[in-house]
Amino acid sequence: MAVRLFRGGVHPPDRKEATASQAVARAPLPERIVLPMSQHLGAPCQPLVAKGDRVSRGQVVGSVDAMISAPVHSPVSGEVVDVAKALTPSGARVMCVHIHPDADQDLATFVPIDAAADDVAAIARAAGVVGLGGAAFPTSVKLVPPKRSPIDTLILNGCECEPFLTCDHRVMIESADAVVAGAARIASAVGAKRVVVGVEDNKPDALEALRKAVSEAGADIETVGLPTRYPQGAEKQLIFALTGRVVPQGQLPSSVGVLVHNVGTAVAIHEAVASRKPLMERVVTVAGAVAQPGNFLVLLGTPISDLIEAAGGLVGDVGRIVAGGPMTGQSLASLDVPVVKGTSGVVVLTAEESAPHVDGDQPCIRCGRCVEACPMDLHPFAIASHADRRMWFGVERFHGLDCIECGCCSYVCPTRRPLVQLIKSGKSALMVKGVKR
């Protein structure tokens, strides 16, 4: 199959070597689990438990009756010690259920979810599954495609184009069967005839494992190696690479008949359907300036400080500590925040790696690198400079709303203009003003 190349993009050093061959290991049981009621895009959940309540593993502790939302399940049996606001990786303080886990845990069992046996969307909803690639959009919503645009192609995203992260890589190797099974379940739920898994070609072993699983399962699934380039895993770029279709401005992939799910999400859906297992844990890469980088199976709500301990602790001069990948993740002010559904990694950058940003504030020299790097063919500097001057009309005129916030523009800028940061501020200002997109 001819793979198409999107224009632009960047090649940051991939830095995956330290963790790519590390099998997933279960992180130690933390002393406290903090479950934010908002770990997804959409309506926050309401806590369903109170201080002093006993909870079991798999029990729903928060939910809400909104279309775009996902319930939260306790990953442990234990006692609710508090229901109070706490800091999350995004930097926001949100309502959280704080649980003290019982000392002896049976992690093999859980309270199964309650949903109709044949409705994958309802199961995904009951299991609290969200996009595990980082965006954390409730999966159930995507499984009910709009009636007017039928889905003919399901794409599984195994690109993992962010540097350092290898959690999807490990999932594809260690749970290839579940990826394939999950893909089949999603495809039949939405009626997709074609199923393609896209994997960047820096992960030949993952492709190999998937191909083996596909042939063993006798499934009709294509596995495609894609050139390694950030952001190959961005939805619109991935759809273009694998189908040649271009998602029109301001529209969803379903408008061109495509549905994209992360490989980890496919596994979560498979587990939810096959064993009625809710989303209570996920694989997280801990990499960078830590003593023993690795991939961990982490109970949601585990403090990131515990996870860093599990990876042997911080080493050297620590600069930024990032939840997620270094291109789009959140820089953490405190390590006393929990792992949430969207936490794909914890990347510890050294002071030196974080240094290029410090000396900034030179003006734009019009070198054009941001224009060259933008995978959406925008003019990042023009959008950013309008946003900087609070000239929101300029943000709109230069198509700021099409920005996918990949960060390529800021990454390449030789004078370190905070382009994507300014563009994001411009986008939110437009949203507030009610500009549709």
Place this chain on the structure above:
Amino acid sequence: MSDRSSPAGVAASHVVGPAPHIAAPLSCRHIMLWVIAALAPAALWAIGNMGAPAIVTFGVGIGSCVLTEFAWNALLKRTQTIGDMSAVVTGMLLAMSVPPRTPWWICMVGGIVAIGLAKMLFGGLGFNLFNPALVGRAIVMMSWLGVMSEIKTPAGVPAPGGWFAALSVPASGKLDAINGATRLAIAAADRAGNGGYAYDLAKQYGPLLLRNLEGSLGEVSAGLLILGGLVLLARGIIDWRIPVGYIGSVAALSWAFGSDPIFNVLAGGVLLGAFFMATDYVTSPITRNGRLVFGIGCGVFNIVTRFFGPMPETTTFAILFMNGLAPLIDRMFMPKPFGYLRPAKAVKADA
């Protein structure tokens, strides 16, 4: 950006800031150092051939540019910017665009004008509309046209021996009457005077590429400029679209006008312009297609004025003219976003 140190006491060096958290290693200063390195072979070769006058020209050119920027920032109590090395690049380009025997005070005025008038007055690096080095050169050329046109090839420069001697023929060749003029001026006079081509342009390739002592410091070796330009292209410092558009249109148009395309590319500072001046980020378009159009525009303006204008040496004015058009070109060639107005059609384009 505004990093603040760790509020949670993770580590003294812990910082917080907006994504992305890593950056490509190339900084503005690195870029300028690459340009300096790429110019260095041609500059050193010019000094080697011209000796002391060339050293003075380079020294005064670079010195006056850097000092002007330093003084401007100091007087206005602005953050010092000479560390970005762009003033050094301007100084080098200015020196290379004038003859080696240019009086030192003219060089100095050129440097002050280039940085003070064309750059700092506009707000410094990034805000200037016109290439500072070219503004400096244009103003001193026009102000002291008499002085500048009197400057002759330095007497007594020893010709190198061996195989090299064959290539370093003096410019004038048979046309002794205009001794000391550049090869381009001779070619132009030849065309205007005889309507023919008594002057063998092909014989000029060798000297122009390797050792040409008539003209400005930047014209001593076109070969070394090409080398430097290729280094900048290979390192991704400059975009190929400007030099390719520029050199391509010079070659194509001069051929179309019945002249020798190679001679026209090698002579009159076209290579210095195409690789090092027209590619100045600040004063050229930022959009991909815009850059190609800009490069072609430079070449067309350069050749048309070279053949049909009063003076053949028009590289400076070609680039300055196109600098003025750059913002307009950018507006015309703004890229369309990925997915721009391609509705239902997209579904049919299935692979």
